[in-house]
Amino acid sequence: MYDLIVIGGGCAGCSAAMTARQRNLNVLVLYAGDGALGKARRIDNYPGMPEAAGQDMLRIMRQQAQALGAEFKRQLVTKVLPMGQSFSVLAGNDLYEAGAILLAQGTSRVSPLPGEEELLGQGxxxxxxxxxxxxxxxxxxxxxxxxxxxxxxxxxxxxxxxxxxxxxxxxxxxxxxxxxxxxxxxxxxxxxxxxxxxxxxxxxxxxxxxxxxRPAVAMTQLLPEVQAEKGAIIVDKDLMTTVPGVFAAGDILGAPLQAPKAVGEGNIAAIAAAAYLRALMG
Ligand SMILES: Cc1cc2nc3c(=O)[nH]c(=O)nc-3n(C[C@H](O)[C@H](O)[C@H](O)COP(=O)(O)OP(=O)(O)OC[C@H]3O[C@@H](n4cnc5c(N)ncnc54)[C@H](O)[C@@H]3O)c2cc1C
Structure with a gap:
């Protein structure tokens, strides 16, 4: 049982994991791959890391989050199930549980083939x-x-x-x-x-x-209860989605698709998730 499961190990997910650890949350980051940042050959607008290659930034961010105590596992998440006051997360053939979820999967949009979703689990x-x-x-x-x-x-x-x-x-x-x-x-x-x-x-x-x-899963399959508009997840000012306890950060929230924005949102969402969990415990 984790306090927070972060889905996505890009800059939004790493930033959220660091802040969550500072708030003493028990954090698991599940990530399928390197996402958009891993494809960026050079980033010039990230404070403190001039002319950084995306791959280098990613490596440093993951190391920093791990050093603060966040656990990282490379697994594709295929389902998030709300279970009252907690969530079950299915990744590969492992099932994890957490009090709160942070969606940080980036823009990896997936369009299922016609007939695919209807036959899921039936062939x-x-x-x-x-x-x-x-x-x-x-x-x-x-x-x-x-x-x-x-x-x-x-x-x-x-x-x-x-x-x-x-x-x-x-x-x-x-x-x-x-x-x-x-x-x-x-x-x-x-x-x-x-x-x-x-x-x-x-x-x-x-x-x-x-x-x-595929290296990603459609939102409609991952967590259909979360509402989106024009491809971007709907959140409130604390970056909580329409499902209480589920937060979102980074490119998954829409434009501007930029690394510093993703990092800032990861920070906001992690602080909000910590407050949500504190309130839950009374
Ligand atoms: C070629 C290129 C150049 C860029 N140049 C710049 C630039 O110069 N400046 C700038 O500010 N921004 C730039 N960007 C944009 C920047 O990289 C993104 O805004 C930023 O990476 C978004 O971070 P994110 O964490 O939201 O998503 P991502 O970095 O895309 O990370 C998403 C993470 O989610 C994981 N994931 C997805 N689905 C699942 C699933 N079902 N289960 C588990 N994990 C999952 C992915 O594997 C990945 O780890 C560039 C992007 C590209 C592609």
């Missing part, structure tokens, strides 16, 4: 580690949104037959022998009896199940 999965064993000896389709999917597809290929589709271009050189790479654009999912049907720009493919492996 479509986001987690190879969690659900792979259900398809032992069977045929699986993988719709891959990034290079992280290669390793997961390789794991699935040890269990059964895998056909791999590229949703967003990435390096597939590491795919295990035996995985069939189909160069067709995935368009939609449907169900036919016990089978999953994937329609592409060149035809249809059927299998016993499908894994959609």
């Amino acid at each position: 479509i999965s986001y987690c190879a580690t969690c659900d792979g064993m259900f398809y032992r000896g069977k045929h699986m389709l993988v719709v891959a949104g990034g290079v992280e999917a290669v390793e997961e597809a390789n794991y699935l290929s040890e269990l059964g037959r895998v056909t791999y589709f590229v949703e967003k271009p990435h390096d597939t050189a590491g795919l295990a022998e035996g995985i069939v790479l189909v160069k067709e654009k995935p368009l939609s999912f449907a169900q036919d009896g016990q089978e999953i049907l994937l329609t592409t720009d060149a035809g249809q493919h059927r299998a016993d199940g499908a894994f959609v492996l």
Whole structure:
């Protein structure tokens, strides 16, 4: 049980983790990758770090947060479940619990394919580690949104037959022998009896199940209770979302998409989360 789980290890998440530790909160940061900051070759407008490469900034920020006592785990969060006065967070096949949540996933917008959300848990999965064993000896389709999917597809290929589709271009050189790479654009999912049907720009493919492996998860799936407008999460002046106990900071709140803004918001949201938790305990 953590006081605060931060979803996202970019500059908003790191800043929030540091401030939360200063307020003596027990903090876990779950992050899928490096986010926008990791792609920035050079940042000139960040105070105190002139001409910094995004990767260097990220490394220093994570080290600083860890030195203050925040725990970091590299895992994609697939679900946040409100449980009365706490929250359960599903990441990989691990379940964590916290009194408050901070959403800091950046702008990584995800558009599910038609049919995908309806069939989630009924033939479509986001987690190879969690659900792979259900398809032992069977045929699986993988719709891959990034290079992280290669390793997961390789794991699935040890269990059964895998056909791999590229949703967003990435390096597939590491795919295990035996995985069939189909160069067709995935368009939609449907169900036919016990089978999953994937329609592409060149035809249809059927299998016993499908894994959609992207480096991010749509807000509608992660925490549908949180309201957004024009792609930005709605928050109050304390950066609390429409769900009490869930805060948000950084690019996920919309423009300007800038590192110093993300850091400032991480700080505000962490202070507000600490006050929220204090009030909860009376
Ligand atoms: C090429 C480029 C150049 C830039 N140059 C500048 C500049 O010069 N100056 C400036 O101020 N800003 C610049 N920016 C913008 C700046 O990088 C962003 O504003 C800033 O990184 C936003 O921080 P963030 O923490 O909100 O999001 P991000 O840095 O994008 O971090 C998001 C984090 O969330 C994680 N995540 C997402 N979904 C999940 C999930 N489901 N589970 C777990 N983790 C998840 C990601 O892996 C990542 O760790 C640039 C951006 C880019 C792409």
